[in-house]
Amino acid sequence: NAGVTQTPKFRILKIGQSMTLQCAQDMNHNYMYWYRQDPGMGLKLIYYSVGAGITDKGEVPNGYNVSRSTTEDFPLRLELAAPSQTSVYFCASSYAGGAFGANVLTFGAGSRLTVL
Amino acid sequence: ELKVEQNPLFLSMQEGKNYTIYCNYSTTSDRLYWYRQDPGKSLESLFVLLSNGAVKQEGRLMASLDTKARLSTLHITAAVHDLSATYFCAVDDSNYQLIWGAGTKLIIKP
Helix, strand or coil: CCCEEEECCEEEECCCCCEEEEEEECCCCCEEEEEEECCCCCEEEEEEEEECCEEEECCCCCCEEECCCCCCECCEEECCCCHHHCEEEEEEEECCCCHHHCCCCEECCCEEEEEC | CCCEEEECCEEEEECCCCEEEEEEECCCCCCEEEEEECCCCCEEEEEEECCCCCEEEECCEEEEEECCCCEEEEEECCCCHHHCEEEEEEEECCCCCEEECCCEEEEEEC
């Protein structure tokens, strides 16, 4: 049982380049999330999905895109990378509406992105 | 707008001491979560509190929830170095979105 798997773990981009962060979960969770965490700071929600084919913006969606064609996968696309996107990105998943309405997130290991 | 405030944001303490981290939130919710993040690592779930008066304990950590006061506490008893980490609280809004506190960085000195 792998949980939430993120790739790559580390990546250095040049300004203006694009890339995709991959996220996959094998727990049959309905909700998936992308967060970013800047150094010494808390989590900011970028995008989330409540099920395959459904995505919605979070707090800081500009410069990013997502898709959710399957329950398992939720890739995050960075277009035209900027230094402000240097951060650690966490993918998470949950089964919202489970026992007693709990929404416990399982996080991936994180992807550290540097834009130079 | 639901807001979650943690305090203190930084705490340095000696091993063997007791301390409490506070998590206040601004609107009604009866689902609150505590997570732990070790330096350079991901977040892992510590406690799930789903009703007023809920209390959960694991080892030297105990979490409680008072929904009427909109307050959760994370109490550390006889701290040990291994508990050094950043602790986040998060509250469910009505759409299964978690609103996160800023985190409390806890350093426990031997």
